[in-house]
Amino acid sequence: MKKAFAGLGLYLAAASPAFAGAVEEMLAADTAFAKMAQDESVPAAFAQYAAEDVWMFPEGGDAYQGREALVERFSTWPDGANLEWFPQEGMAAPGGDFGFTWGRYIFTANTDAAAEGENVGYGKYVSIWRKESGGWKFVADIGNSGPSPE
Amino acid sequence: MKKAFAGLGLYLAAASPAFAGAVEEMLAADTAFAKMAQDESVPAAFAQYAAEDVWMFPEGGDAYQGREALVERFSTWPDGANLEWFPQEGMAAPGGDFGFTWGRYIFTANTDAAAEGENVGYGKYVSIWRKESGGWKFVADIGNSGPSPE
Numbered sequence: 001m002k003k004a005f006a007g008l009g010l011y012l013a014a015a016s017p018a019f020a021g022a023v024e025e026m027l028a029a030d031t032a033f034a035k036m037a038q039d040e041s042v043p044a045a046f047a048q049y050a051a052e053d054v055w056m057f058p059e060g061g062d063a064y065q066g067r068e069a070l071v072e073r074f075s076t077w078p079d080g081a082n083l084e085w086f087p088q089e090g091m092a093a094p095g096g097d098f099g100f101t102w103g104r105y106i107f108t109a110n111t112d113a114a115a116e117g118e119n120v121g122y123g124k125y126v127s128i129w130r131k132e133s134g135g136w137k138f139v140a141d142i143g144n145s146g147p148s149p150e
Numbered sequence: 151m152k153k154a155f156a157g158l159g160l161y162l163a164a165a166s167p168a169f170a171g172a173v174e175e176m177l178a179a180d181t182a183f184a185k186m187a188q189d190e191s192v193p194a195a196f197a198q199y200a201a202e203d204v205w206m207f208p209e210g211g212d213a214y215q216g217r218e219a220l221v222e223r224f225s226t227w228p229d230g231a232n233l234e235w236f237p238q239e240g241m242a243a244p245g246g247d248f249g250f251t252w253g254r255y256i257f258t259a260n261t262d263a264a265a266e267g268e269n270v271g272y273g274k275y276v277s278i279w280r281k282e283s284g285g286w287k288f289v290a291d292i293g294n295s296g297p298s299p300e
Contacts, residue, residue: 063238091289091290093243095246098249102213102290124207124212126290128276130244142274144292145210147212
C-alpha cells in the first residue's frame, strides 16, 4: 500500500512541475512523521513535526494553538492506543514554502478499555505544512471520519 | 460577534507583519464567502469560492477533488438546511500566496425532515486558500465536530 501512495505522489509531481519539489518534500515529511508514530510513539512524532505555532483541531473538542499545548495534550495518550496514517496526495503554494498533505487514518483505541465494536475508527486528515530552516513542520492538523483505508 | 472576529484578524496582522496582508485578505475572502452563503445560498457560495482543483473532505464520506464534483454534490443541498460559519483566525505562507483560515460553524438541518434534537450541529473548519488572478480561492475544506460557537 505504501508503494501505491508513493506512486500517487509522483503522479502529482509530474502534473504540477512548478511545485513538484514541495509536494514531494511534504509527502516525504508526512511519511516520516507517520513512520515515527509507529516506530517510537504517536506523542513523540507529533512533538517532533509540529511547528511552534501549530493549530490543532481535535474531533469533538475546541481548537487550540501551540506546540507546548500539543505536547501537554498528547502526554495523556493512552497505553495501547494507536493512530496510523497513510499520506495520499498534496498541494503546494506557488512559492513552494507552504502547502498541505492529506491521507487516511486508522485509530485503534486501547483495546482493554474500549467497548467491543468501538475500538477502531477510520477517517481522513489534512496536515498543513510550512518549510522552516529545520525542515517541513506542520502548522495545522485536522481530521474527520471516513471510510476504511483498506 | 462579527466585530469580535474582525478584531482577532487585526490582532493577528499586528503580530505577524510580514504576512499581515495575506492573512487579512484570506479572512476577508472567508467572511465574504460566509456572507454569500447566507445572502444567496450555500451551494452558490461554495461554487463561487472553490478553486478548480479543490479538495473536499466531507465528514463521514470519502475525499473528492474538483470544483465540478463539488457543484454536483451541492446540487442536492436540501431545502431548509443551512450552514453558517464564523471565520476566526488565519495563517499565511511566507510567500503570501497561500494559507488557511479556520472558524466555527453551525449546521442546521432541514427542520421539517430532521428528528427532534438532531437538527443542529456545531463544529470547526479549516479552509486552505490560494491566491489566484481572480482573487483568493479555497483549495481544501474540512471540518469536524466541536463546541457551540456561542
